[in-house]
Amino acid sequence: MAAQPDFKLALPPDFEGQVLKVGDHGYDDARLIFNMRWHESQPALIAQPANVADVQVLMRYASAHDIPVAVRGGGHGIDGTSMPHNQLVIDMCPFKEIVVDPTSRTVRTGAGVLLSELDAACQQHSMVVPSGTVSSTGIAGLTLGGGIGYNMRRYGATVDSLLACDVVTVDGRLVRASKSENSDLFWALCGGGGNFGIVTAFEYRLHPLDNIVGQAFLLYDLDEAKAMLLDLCTFMKTARRELSVIVILAPIPPMPTISPEHYGVAKMAVHAVFTGDLDQFDGVINEITALRKPSQVVKGQAPWVEVNRMLDNLAPFGRRSHLRGGYMDPAVDGVIDIITAGALRAPPSNHPAPSTIQNIWFFGGAISEDFEEDSVAFSRDGAVCMWECFAQWDTADDDANFQGWIDTIADELGPKLRANGYINLTTDRGQEWLRGAFGSSEKYARLLAAKAKWDPKNLLRFNKNLVI
Structure with missing residues (x-):
């Protein structure tokens, strides 16, 4: 306490x-x-x-x-x-400054900026900061935890594009942190969470991204999930970097583009987002459907700012929630069986949005190949995919039911998950878990040293806290 x-x-x-x-x-x-x-x-x-x-x-x-x-x-x-x-x-909500410099391809943002606001500002110049996938997320927490999303295969994690931070230290000084100034602090801020100081502004490198991108939803029955996931594992190893794939296992909500016979039925949806040359979009999706024929294909082109809020419906603001996650490899024996069995025993819900969801994010490309593991505190070493299991509900009476569903799957998967992981997409599992989440013992020691230097009294303790 x-x-x-x-x-x-x-x-x-x-x-x-x-x-x-x-x-x-x-x-x-x-x-x-x-x-x-x-x-x-x-x-x-x-x-x-x-x-x-x-x-x-x-x-x-x-x-x-x-x-x-x-x-x-x-x-x-x-x-x-x-x-x-x-x-x-x-x-920090009042800190809404966004200044885009299209000439230097950089952007400066205040710590209260949301992903939707940053996307909108950068897309005026057909550029983007690789970030997350739920538009109501704050850029500060996303960045300080590492930051993954649809552009990670093309441009890396959010912290891989972070150039500098303005930081108020616990004793009230204003300092700048970058690779050349207070580099120990900057390294720790790139994935170590809010343990070290209060960031008031972030500066990022911008990347080109067309305003219109392609996306597709491919539906599969759960009994096809194992074969399709294994096929995707092979396919994504050589897939072009402009292609991002998230596999979603959830009951299908009523949607105008989905056939009514699928409503309420647990399915596997492959959400593919393509940010490359749209003349190649149909061919890319055809390569995926050639792996296994889906029961339904919904595809088209849309503004990036709309595509990057597609998952908002799966995580609306203001419901009771629980979340577990970790890095995994679908090819490891038993992993897919545990995930699909969990999807079939999900608690029922009458809410119009899916209340029980498992997502599998495919890594590879820039996030896996272009940046050294020790370049930032955020760890991605050995990650083939990231699994997350998420539930939302509305009354305290259902806490045990929905949390128990998630924790059972997570505990069954536990021995098959990697020790390192993305700290933003799971609940806090304590100090031993946190020690492993950053990868090597050397990285953890660097984080503790930064904590001891920049917040020795642990005043900034309300986070996934590094205890010294």
Whole structure:
């Protein structure tokens, strides 16, 4: 249990932003986060800084009085740690600056920017930062955990395009972190989470991406899942980098483009997104359907900003949620059998959106081949695919049912998953899990050294926390 701060102490008078406490107008809206399992949590104070100087004021105050601090970016973290009960929260939502420089192919963003906002700004110049797949996600938390999505095979993880960060340290200094300035801090921020300082702005390298891209949904019965997944494993080893594939196992929701006989039935959907030359799009999809004939194909062209929010319907903001995940290889004996058996025993739900989902993201290409494992804290070593199992529901009475479904599958898969993983797409499993998530013991030691240097009192503890 975190120490209870003494908020009889007044915030310094030079803090210019808004301070919200229980009962204030706007407090309940400000504390709303993605996972409603933590909705009863009531922070003692939610401080919304007006500028970087305000963040410095808050951190000097917290450091002087040994007050732990939580930080909210997009509020999308599965563990709900951005809004801890009876604690001080620094809400970075007001930091919405986005400055695109098409000449240098860089973009500077504030820590409160959402993926949808960043995509929209960059696409005005037919460019992109490789990021995530749910548009309500905050760019800050996504980046600090590593960042994977549809462009990872073409351009790498989000941190592979990160150039620099503006960081307020726990003692209130403003520093710049890059490969050439405070490089130990920069390395740790590239996947080590919010353990080291409060990032107020990020600078990224931009990459070309046409406004219109191709996508297809290919439906398969679950009894074909094993053969198709194994075929995809072979196919994706040599697939062009502009092709991204996510396999989704879930009950099919009512959709205008899907035949009604599939509604409510657990299926496997192959979601293919192609960002290359659209004259080649049909041929690429035909290569996939030639592996195994799907029961239905839905394909077309659409703006990137729409395609990159297609999964929003699978993870709407504001329901109770649980998530487990890890790196795996579908070719390992028993893996696919565990996943498909789990899909068949998923708890029923009357919600219009699928409430029980398993996703399998195929790695390869840039994220697997172009960047050294030790170049950033984020680990991707040996990852053939990333599996995630996600559920949403609406009442506390169903907590055990849906969480138990996920945990059973995850525990069965456990010995077959890699120790390293993507920390954003799983609940916190404790220190031993976290030690393995970053890969080698040498990388973990570097992270602990950065934590000891930049946050020795562990004031920034409301995260997947590195304990020194």
